[in-house]
Amino acid sequence: MLKVSGLNQYYGGSHILRGLEFEAKLGEVTVVLGRNGVGKTTLLKSLMGVVPIKAGNIALDGADISHDAPYERVRKGVGYVPQGREIFGRLTVEDNLRMGLAYKTGSTPIPAELFELFPILKQFMHRRGGDLSGGQQQQLAIARALAAGPKLLILDEPTEGIQPSIIKDIGRVIRMLADRKTMAIVLVEQYYDFAEELADQYLVMERGEIIARGRGNTMQADGVRQLVSI
Numbered sequence: 001m002l003k004v005s006g007l008n009q010y011y012g013g014s015h016i017l018r019g020l021e022f023e024a025k026l027g028e029v030t031v032v033l034g035r036n037g038v039g040k041t042t043l044l045k046s047l048m049g050v051v052p053i054k055a056g057n058i059a060l061d062g063a064d065i066s067h068d069a070p071y072e073r074v075r076k077g078v079g080y081v082p083q084g085r086e087i088f089g090r091l092t093v094e095d096n097l098r099m100g101l102a103y104k105t106g107s108t109p110i111p112a113e114l115f116e117l118f119p120i121l122k123q124f125m126h127r128r129g130g131d132l133s134g135g136q137q138q139q140l141a142i143a144r145a146l147a148a149g150p151k152l153l154i155l156d157e158p159t160e161g162i163q164p165s166i167i168k169d170i171g172r173v174i175r176m177l178a179d180r181k182t183m184a185i186v187l188v189e190q191y192y193d194f195a196e197e198l199a200d201q202y203l204v205m206e207r208g209e210i211i212a213r214g215r216g217n218t219m220q221a222d223g224v225r226q227l228v229s230i
Helices: 040-048 070-076 093-099 113-117 119-123 134-146 164-179 192-198 224-228
Strands: 002-011 014-024 029-033 055-060 078-081 152-156 184-188 201-206 209-215
Touching (some): 014 040, 014 209, 029 192, 040 152, 070 078, 093 134, 113 119, 134 164, 164 184
Parallel strands (some): 029 184, 029 201, 152 184
Antiparallel strands (some): 002 055
C-alpha cells in the first residue's frame, strides 16, 4: 500500500532523513521505533506532505504522491494522527469528526462505525474537544483520521500521555483495523511493549537511517528493546 524509496529530508543544513527505503503492506502494522531525535516524526510529516521531501519517492497504492499537498493525500486515502493530537479544542466532538469529512459533501454522515470503535465519543458529541481527557482526545483524533476511510493510517505516538486503560482500547482498535485488511498502518511509538504487541513489521531508526528491520514476532530475539533503550 505504501512504498518509500530513497527518501531524504533536510532542515536547514541538517540531513534529517537519509535514503529511507521501506514498504507498509495492506493489513499490517508497521512500527517505527528509535530514540528521541532520530527523525521518526519528520518521517511521518514527510509521508503526509506537511514538510516537502528533498529527494526520493512516496507511492500510495502504486500512485506517486511525493509532491502532493496534504489535502490531496487525504483525498487519495492518507489518514494522519499527529503527535499531540491537534484536535480543535473549541469545537465539539461532532464538529471535530466532521473536519475529517471536510472534502466530502456537507450531507455526508459521520460513519457509525466510529462510535462502535470509540463508544465514549457518542456520549460526548456536543462536548467541546478541549474539555475531554487526554485519552478521550486521542480517541477523537484517531476517529477524525478514520472518518474519510483511509487506505493508509499514520499514527505518531498515540500512547503519549494516555492512561493505561485507554492505551489498551487504542491498541485493540489498531489491531482490529489492521486485521480487516482494508488499510496499512504506520505507527511511531516510544512505548516498547505496546509497539511489540502490535507490530507485524518493525523498523528501527538512528540518525535518520533505518538500522534494523524485521517481523514483529522476532523483535525480542532481534534485541530491538536494547537498540531503542535510552
